[in-house]
Amino acid sequence: MNVKSRKEIPNAVITRLWARSAGRCAYTGCNKILWQDILTRRNYNQAYIAHIVAAEPDGPRGDAILSPKLCQDYENLMLLCDSHHRLIDKVDVTGHPVNTLYEMKLAHEERMEQLTDIQENKKSQIILYLANVGPQTPALTNDIACQTIIPAYYPASTRAIDLSYRNSINRDHDSDYWKTEEDNLIKQYKEKVAPLCGDGSTAHFSVFGFAPQPLLIKLGALLGDTHAMDVYQRHREPPSWKWQLPTETINYKLIPPAKDSPIVALNISLSALVNDQHIYKTLGSDCSIWTITIDAPNVHFVRSPIQLAAFRQIARSAYDAINYRYGQQTPLHVFPAMPNSIAIEFGRSRLPKVDIPLVLYDNNKETDGFSKALTIN
Structure with missing residues (x-):
């Protein structure tokens, strides 16, 4: 050469x-x-x-x-x-x-x-929250989250805000699991997220959650709806956190109870069907059961943020209807079966000053069905 x-x-x-x-x-x-x-x-x-x-x-x-x-x-x-x-x-x-x-x-x-070529209004602060789900210890890296939000947004910092209780040995059937996880979540939120919301330094958040549904609802309630944020969903097929184009329109239905009773429950049957008999077994037969569902509940149905936005509307309708009928002091007992992103949005949809308190239940075969996990007052 x-x-x-x-x-x-x-x-x-x-x-x-x-x-x-x-x-x-x-x-x-x-x-x-x-x-x-x-x-x-x-x-x-x-x-x-x-x-x-x-x-x-x-x-x-x-x-x-x-x-x-x-x-x-x-x-x-x-x-x-x-x-x-x-x-x-x-x-x-x-x-x-x-x-x-x-x-x-x-x-x-x-x-x-x-x-x-990042513009200031295209920056988003990533928030991660993971907790043990049954025998599973979920994994989600900062790099995957960063790749997921691009090109709609770009990471506002090199590291995500991680609210997880890392290396926890507690499982969701342990007696102290819920208190330990809730205390950690509140502490991490107050230390890491609340200051960014309070000083106005962060215009947008990108939220990734994989945890038992009561904890994800709690996370959503802490985040609220006063700040702009996108919530992401882990998809199984193909495996990805990126939102996909919707393949169908989701028709969410809010079904009122056949009778009014002093005890009020909300059956959320989206990723699977929650049998009303399991609710009666937990609360007794004298309760009013409201239901949010779709035509064919399944774990894969939510594929796009459009479908997530439609759920926020039906959740808000449920809160308003139940508030109006039972008053703001009556607790709402929530029995959820829904995708993680929707659980977060259900918590975000609640208005803390006007909506009724929530009592959240978790379905776990280790504890023989539904048991009380958390409350949101």
Whole structure:
């Protein structure tokens, strides 16, 4: 390879490449900073400018016609770290054809442009809340949450606000589980979220929750509806937290009770059916049962924020109707079977100054059905 005959890349092209790549390796999944040593933090240039079509015809991915034509062309250049420069040019040339490298370059530079073009009103503070659900210990990383909100919003800080009681050994059938989790949730909210709401420094929140439904309702009640926020849902098929286009219109139904009794219950049958007999078993037969449901309750039905917004309307209608009929002092006993995002929105929909108190129940086979978990006064 005749290196001496290679044309030098113009400084203007090099500057543009550094800027468009944000000084990071463009190889998919790497993103390594190339102006600073990751351990010592000393600043020095450790970048390699790689040719997609080789600068010489006999080089990696070289071409007799294109190599001399594209050797100084910005679109033919990638900013890479040493490891990935060696990988594409020496270790695995055949595994890195021209089209693959073009796609890497384009995807990296588009991502860098999105992330550096953040307007103030596009920033969102991420809130995570996880708690043990039966034998499951849910996992959700900061990176997944950040990727989920882009491009609608961009993370307001490098780390999410985490309200979880980390490494808890308590399970939702343990006697002290609910008090421990509720106390921690209130404490974390007051320390980490309330100040941001109070000083007006945060215009928007993105909320991710995976926990037993009484705790998610409590979280929603703490967050309230006075600040702009988006609540996200974990989808099983395909596995993702990103909202998807709705496949159907959801017809939520609010069904009033057949009789009025001193004890008032709300059956929320959305992800599964809650049998009224289980409510009578818990509260006694002399109770009025209101119901929020859909035509075919299932765990997968909520796929978009449009469906979530429709639930907020029916929840508000339920609060208003029950307030009007029974007065603001009568407790509402809530028996929920609903997706996590809807549980949070049910709590957010409650107006603390005017709505009746909530008594929240959890369905757990370890405790033989529904049992009282939390109250919201």
